[in-house]
Amino acid sequence: MMLEIKNVHKRFDKLEVLKGIDLDVNKGDVVAILGPSGSGKTTFLRCLNFLERADQGEMVFDGEQFDLHAASHADIARIRKKTAFVFQNYNLFLNKTVLQNVTLGLTVAGKMKKDQANEIALAALKRVGMADKQGSYPSQLSGGQQQRVAIARGLASNPEIIYFDEPTSALDPELIGEVLAVMRQLAEEGMTMLVVTHEMDFARHVSSKVLFMADGSVVESGPSREFFEHPRQERSREFIKSILEARK
């Protein structure tokens, strides 16, 4: 087991957003985290990278145990080094070029030499098909291109797992495909990924596992095929049905 998450709780004032979430991730898993809006999917993902501090919860990462509530700055830095995070709004550094966006973490946080960082960054940009835009600024790119650069930025640090927080939700419909294609390619290459998404085709055909959440709890989790073909819970069946109907 590469990543074990146990009993994650999170509350914003009076609102209990996460009511004890568990998840096991093996190397190479692509986990689609599904659920209606407000079910706590994004908060859960953000807790795993300490963008939100969970009130309670445990994480075993590569055999090392961490407390999601009380982890020290050093622990957080160590975990973040092994992970990458792709945001819904890309969050590229607006004052940096495409290439600098990818190298900044390497040179500043990783103290890597510039030449070496550029080499790694270019390779990462090639993987997402953005090498030819290395000198552009984020504001000169489309949303899909920005998101691909954001993925390259994540890849550059050679993470063991990449967290995606609704990576296509802010995109115009015609730009979603290029981002999903990159993600599919990463999945095929064996990258471990946790993906909060509303893209059912991706969840169904690319992800290996589904975590279906509602109201801050896990309703059902298991292999994707099983989830879509034989959902065990009534709530899951309704969710799948509503998605299929919405598409018609």
Added chain:
Amino acid sequence: MDERLWNILADSFPKLLRYGVEVTIPLTLLSFSLALVIAVIVALIQYANVKALRQVCRFYIWIIRGTPLLVQLYLVFYGLPSVGVVIDAFPAAVLVLGFNEGAYMAETMRGALESVSRGQMEAGYCVGMNYVQIMAHVVLPQAFRTAFPALGNSMIAMLKETSMAATITVMEMFRQAQVINGRVYESLALYGEVALIYLLFCTVLSWVQRLGEKRLATYGGNKP
């Protein structure tokens, strides 16, 4: 125009310009640099919400913005010596101008910092940078870009405010105009002339400002 007046103007122009270049401009640049340092520190303290220091910053801004520059100059130059603090005229002017404009620029910088999206900070954390690194490489550069036009305005305002240093005996351009006028009694001509030189300086500054803005704009807007 009669010949006497013409001679006075032709005679005084290079003198005034010299004081402008040798005193007014250095006074502006030094005070502005000091103001910028103060502004960034004060803005960062408030942005990072350092509890105790934040109160100090709010107090500083309150005092400075609530009292006239002229009174501040008098307090420091004529007032402080009575408690044993004697500061020469020029450094006193730099201090007062710097601390004065610094308070306004701190608010400009604070607003600019707060306009940088939180996602920039989060993305920085996620690629492994720490707070200081993110501020230095990502947030502050973007804030400076946002604040640039307003900071340019502050610099132009400050260039003109240096004329107030004349009241605490700093021999700058306006004081020099007063001195010459004391000899020749041609107030309209001389103060008109010195006004023209200030106008010239400010015109050059706004030109530089616009050029800077254009350059910043070419490397991408600050869209969220």
